[in-house]
Amino acid sequence: MKKPVIAVLCCLLALGTATAAFAEEPTPAPAPELVELSPEDTVPQFYPDSISWQEDGGQLLVIKQYSVPYGTVVADLTESGMQWGGSDYTLWGVTQSVEGCVTEEKEVTQDFELSVRSADSETARNDVKESVAYDDEYGFSGSLTLQDITIGETLQADSTYMATAHYAGTVTRTEAGTVHYTLLYAPVSVPVVVAATAESGITPALLIMGIACALLFIAVLLIITHLLRKEPAHAAEPAKPAPAPKVYVPSGDIVLGGRNEDDDEENL
Numbered sequence: 056m057k058k059p060v061i062a063v064l065c066c067l068l069a070l071g072t073a074t075a076a077f078a079e080e081p082t083p084a085p086a087p088e089l090v091e092l093s094p095e096d097t098v099p100q101f102y103p104d105s106i107s108w109q110e111d112g113g114q115l116l117v118i119k120q121y122s123v124p125y126g127t128v129v130a131d132l133t134e135s136g137m138q139w140g141g142s143d144y145t146l147w148g149v150t151q152s153v154e155g156c157v158t159e160e161k162e163v164t165q166d167f168e169l170s171v172r173s174a175d176s177e178t179a180r181n182d183v184k185e186s187v188a189y190d191d192e193y194g195f196s197g198s199l200t201l202q203d204i205t206i207g208e209t210l211q212a213d214s215t216y217m218a219t220a221h222y223a224g225t226v227t228r229t230e231a232g233t234v235h236y237t238l239l240y241a242p243v244s245v246p247v248v249v250a251a252t253a254e255s256g257i258t259p260a261l262l263i264m265g266i267a268c269a270l271l272f273i274a275v276l277l278i279i280t281h282l283l284r285k286e287p288a289h290a291a292e293p294a295k296p297a298p299a300p301k302v303y304v305p306s307g308d309i310v311l312g313g314r315n316e317d318d319d320e321e322n323l
Contacts, residue, residue: 101132117240125231137240147241155232164223165199170215176204183220197226
């Protein structure tokens with residue numbers, strides 16, 4: 056009876072130890088290497104300064120960083136058919152920062168000819184805008200404010216006067232030497248198993264580890280139960296009975312009190 060119990064306990068211990076060993080985290084696979092463009096492929100306008108990757112929610116994100124001249128837009132950097140490790144990737148997020156900003160200012164005056172209904176400059180202001188937007192081919196922009204109105208003396212056929220509105224103001228432009236872009240690419244589709252594992256938080260390694268712990272716990276309980284049921288060796292042997300006392304019956308030759316029966320007859 057002892058041998059089968061010991062064999063079962065050994066099997067449980069071995070199974071629990073083996074399961075715990077298999078439950079160790081697998082060695083992460085190395086990140087895929089970049090594939091160089093063939094001569095037939097289209098050469099991109101800008102090359103990334105660095106390419107890296109990171110895991111987020113069970114998926115591998117590809118990070119590309121660019122340093123480009125001011126005025127470059129994200130569309131000039133985005134790759135529509137990007138692939139990484141045999142999977143299709145799409146643009147997921149963009150961050151940017153500007154380095155070396157320089158702001159220039161200049162004073163600008165501008166005149167506009169228009170018709171007003173009054174020869175009085177103060178009354179004619181009701182027919183003129185107080186400010187106008189300014190934008191030129193050099194990148195300067197801003198708002199100009201009405202300074203004065205010059206009104207002609209001749210009344211036109213439509214009962215209006217020709218006038219010239221004088222505007223002036225300060226306009227600015229901003230120049231930057233370099234713009235730093237960080238583009239994050241994510242897989243187009245994520246496997247269902249990976250997504251479910253990320254949501255539940257239970258990985259296959261944790262599940263196997265739980266089974267191993269349960270088996271080891273059961274084996275320890277069985278060992279303790281077997282030891283408690285085992286009886287001591289000395290309790291199984293029956294107790295030896297005490298030896299009976301020996302009784303001696305005196306014979307006729309034994310002298311009692313220093314005299315025998317023959318002496319008593321002689322005295323009579």
